[in-house]
Amino acid sequence: MFFEFMKTILKAKVIFDGKNILEANQIEIRDGIISKVGNNLNGDNLIDLGDEFLMPGMIDAHIHLSGASSGNLLNEIFSKHPEELMLNAIPWLKSLLKAGFTSVRDCGNTNSVFLREAVKNNIIPGPTIFAAGTTLSQTFGHGEFSHTIPIDIYKQMKLTEICDGIDSCIKGARTVLRRGSDFIKIFSTGGVLSHRDGPMQEQFTVDEIQSIVKEAQKAGTYVAAHAHGNVGARNAVLGGVRTLEHGTMLTEDTLNLMSERGVSLTPTLSIQTLITKYGKELGVSSWGLEKNESLHQNISKVLPTANRIGINILAGTDLGFLTGRDIDIGKNAMELILLTQVGKLSNIEALRAATGNFAKLGHRAGIIAPGYPADFVSFAGNPAEDIHEVLNVSHVFKSGKEVILN
Ligand SMILES: [Zn+2]
Structure with missing residues (x-):
């Protein structure tokens, strides 16, 4: 039996497709997927958003769905x-859905695969989740958080796969892929919220990173690297990762290398700003505050x-605990x-960072075009003119269905 899906037409005054503002003001949706974009489209039912600004549902490209409630x-x-x-x-x-985020990329949390x-x-x-699941860290790496707890206890908790040397990295990569990771997250420098390693400290060698990248590629996916210090970041780029997370201490040379190799950057401004503004009251340790x-x-x-160099920039908050402040889960915009x-991005560039730029990683999200999921957010105001409007969400659609906002 042949079944023809209902065609819904979604109409708005302004449509931003994840790259540009379109001439068209209508979208045809069939079975939760965008089937056409144009004008004067005919469907079985019409949703008219009037004067609103419609765009792809936003993506937080770096979140941790940890369920933690303190820093x-x-x-x-x-x-x-x-x-x-x-x-x-x-x-x-x-x-997240209510805030207009219809997809998130979880950059490391074992829960995320199950969620x-x-x-x-x-x-x-909830939003579509692209999950790193369990991360890969070296011994005495950022993935450990604590560097005083006996390492055997830490290994048993499976919060991170600890790998040292090429064979161990290959095994680690295969292990997390088997557990369900959509992509692999590694730490190529030390970090802020881990105890004794400094953000400028290199972690993993280029050869180790390369071996993980190769395993990811064989499974049809890629590697995202946490990196603050320039040397460790450069190692990750040379090793073949597709995204650099944080990138706080990158030099222009490394940025040029990233541009040559098509490596994206997620600068995670929310977490750094949050820790600077409220870290102490949120329970961040004194060493964490200092490093940040x-x-x-x-x-x-x-x-x-x-x-300026033209690097693909992704909007990612790095939020991983509830804060009760103006930077929080649900205020990811x-x-x-x-x-x-x-970052001195223009408003349109910032909108791209939360939509179309993410699609460049190969994930099916962030673009209004036939074949993409019918995930949208609309605003009464125009965020291309005033970026603060991204906080005033009017409607959210996930797979063509309207999300009830209250
Ligand atoms: Zn993170």
């Missing part, structure tokens, strides 16, 4: 059951250069505002 991550991890943390993350998914499946199978409402300071200052120099303020 003291060690305390969260070691005092709560993993099941409890996973359940805590469920309401986050609803807040992804629950959303996909309509068990819980110089990184936060330097990214305001790196980002305008990256943008603050990242777009910060991209214009700190």
Whole structure:
């Protein structure tokens, strides 16, 4: 039997397709997928958004669906059951949808693979999740968080796969892919919220990174590298990663190399700004506050250069715990505002960072074009004219269905 899906037409005054503002003002949707973009389209039913500004649902390209409720991550991890943390993350998914985020890329959390499946199978409402799942870290790496707890205990908790040497990296990559990672997240420098490693410290060798990249490619995917210091970041680029996360201390040479090799940058301004503004009251340790300071200052120099060079910039908050502040889960669009303020991106560039730029990674999200999921957000105001309008969401659609906002 042949079944013809209903055609829904979605109409708005202005449509931004993830790259540019279109001449067209109508979208045809069939079975949750965009089937046509144009004018004077005919369908079985019409949703007219009047004078609103419609664009692809936004994507937070760097989030951690950890379910944590304070900035003291060690305390969260070691005092709560993993099941409890996973359940805590469920309401986050609803807040993300309401904020106009119809996809997120989780850059490291074992929960995210299970949450992804629950959303996909309509068990819980939420954005489409592209999940790194378990991360890969070297011994004495950022993935450990604590560098005093006996490492065997840490390994048993499976928060990160600890790999040293090429064979171990290959095994680690295959292990997380088998567990369901959509892409692989590694740490190529130390970090802020891990105890004794510095952000300028290199982690993994180029050969180790290359071996992980090769395994990812064989499985049809890619590697994202956490990197602050320039040397470790450069190692990651030379090793073949597709995205650099944070990139706070990158030099112009490395940015040029990234541009040559088509490596994207997620500057994660939200987390750095959050820690600078509220870190102490949110329970971030004194060593975390100290390490964050110089990184936060330097990214305001790196980002305008990256943008001038033409690097693909992604909007990613790096939020991983509830804050109750103006930068929080459910207020992820603050990242777009910060991209214009700190990174000097234009409003349209910031909108691209949260939509069309993400599609360049090969994920099916962030573009209004036939074949892409019918995931949209609309605003009564025009964020291309005033970026603050991204916080005033009017309608959200996921797979062609309107999300109830209250
Ligand atoms: Zn992160």
